[in-house]
Amino acid sequence: MTAKMTMAQAINSALRDAMTADESVVVFGEDVGPLGGVFRVTEGLTHDFGEDRCFDTPLAESGIVGMAAGMAMNGMRPVVEMQFDAFAYPAFEQVVSHVAKFGNRTRGRLRLPMVIRIPYAGGIGGVEHHCDSSEAYYAHTAGLTVLAPANNTDAYALLRAAIESPDPVVYLEPKRHYFSNEAVDLAAADSTIGRAAVVRNGRDATLIAYGPSVPIALAAAEEAATEGRDLGVVDLRSIVPFDDDTVCEQVKHTGRAVVVAEAPGFASVASEIAARVTEHCFHYLEAPVRRVTGFDIPYPAPKLEHFHLPDTARILDAVDELQWEDAL
């Protein structure tokens, strides 16, 4: 059963289906009620499920996340929205010191089944504080599951899984794809947390990406094919837990890997991936693992963002440097 929908609609469907299936699922945040969210992801939920199930809060992210933690302690499954990536930072203390650690602190007696949805990353010409790739902060914090869907089917399936997870989940929505229309097959979607997907098979090298960088990696692979190079693409889907098996199987097969991510490269998720691949696949590698990332700078103003963001040209340049001469 496939239907055409945008990513915003796919996420909306996941919220609806979860709210219908489980009365303890509640949605709240800033402007998520009557307005339906600034990206319309929560459109109609207050109307259809009532004020108690989907509501606006006072404007305070620490309050939203902290209250969600308490509600999760008391049997509910809150799904909260941070309006933009950088506006989640006031909640950082709650996320890092409490949401991530409660299960461990209480020896598993109080787990916090909650989801923090964050529209993230750039590519929309947004002004400052609206385009951060903040995944490394969360991925670095033990206790958080960090998911980054790249397509509309996964956006649905992974959110359903996140809501059902006993652990707190940071759910990163690539905002530049909110309004991209795709055929979505809700029934066939893979809702396994921690499983990467091989979205393109390739013999020569493996591109590893997640979230908004997956379509760019796929476009680069397309372009490489016209030049006679066969690149595979792995979509992580889940940053934490990390699927070493799928990633390494692909890299061992090709012997070459390029990691693509929009966030600044220094101390990043891309760095972690490169390190893991190097450790696990060292004897199979024909060249050092390369990273194509944003620069180590604050996210640029709109007119400059295209200089910062990884594009197909940079990916293909990195691929070119994977010591092909030696292979001849």
Next chain:
Amino acid sequence: MSSDQRDAASATMRVLDEAGDLADGADRPDADGLLAGYRQLVHGRRLNELAGALVRQGRLAVYPSSRGQEACQVACAAALSEGDWLFPTYRDAVAIATRGVDPVEVLSMLKGDWHCGYDAARHRVAPQATPLATQLLHAVGVAHAARLKGEDTVVMALCGDGATSEGDFHEACNFAAVFAAPVVFFVQNNKYAISVPLARQSVAPSLASKAVGYGMPGVRVDGNDLAALSTVLGDAVERGRRGAGPTLVEADTYRVEAHTNADDATRYRTADEVDEWAGRDPLTRVSAYLRGVGVLDDDIEAEFTTDADRMAARVREGLGVDVAPDPGELFAHVYATPTQQLVQQRAALQAEFDVEEAR
């Protein structure tokens, strides 16, 4: 805290009523001062209209309009002396322009050139803050440092009704009160935080009444009454200047336009409500009063309008000049001295251009 102070925090101070008549018990405002303020209101309104038009023409990416709030914008900037500081938000372009910053520089941020288009240090105007309420603590810091250095600087810190729900708002008020910092917290209560109405932010009797809990005076003022705002903000600045500490001022006003051009306000409020507030326009009230006392006539009004049109033409022209952004700048300001990695990354980007040029 005296009972007077508690009353001031809940009653709304007014000098001119909606028709432009002197409010009961109010002192007559200084007519010349008010005329100068009116000129700034006309300019402020024109700037809001211009920015709106530039967005529609695709010249600006986005504009959070302060239409209907121009009296707040003008009064808070006009209350400051040259050595004082202003801490504005994204909605306060008109306040910044009133302070004397070239509107071209103010609006250039919204063209997407850089995060702040004016010289924040020279003008003593902080960059427009987007992360809500965070700038209020910086304002307290600037004020406290001024006190420690023996300067008589006062800091005007702006935020909206929604921002008063953030933890940083509370911390800033408390710090300022504890350190008797010369800060004026000026809350423009325009009744909405994007779609969320005031009732969802606070059930306190007023936002100004929050001051009671911090041990500082709180004053609620008609935010569409330039004369009242000038008095209240002038007093608050003077209070800070003489070392008596911070004041919280709440302006009762209304966001007449949508949150930004990207917002659809019809989803969460009625046209009747908007019309009602549009009828309380801050400009007509002042002009009615000034005409009544014989200080304003058609000639002066025409002169103000011509001036404002000239300003608008100049700003439009200034914003029409597209300077190609310099990608090298991406790496220049991150640290006082760029790190080795940034130097390498800058060179790598330059190499991409060189390759393109060679093609």
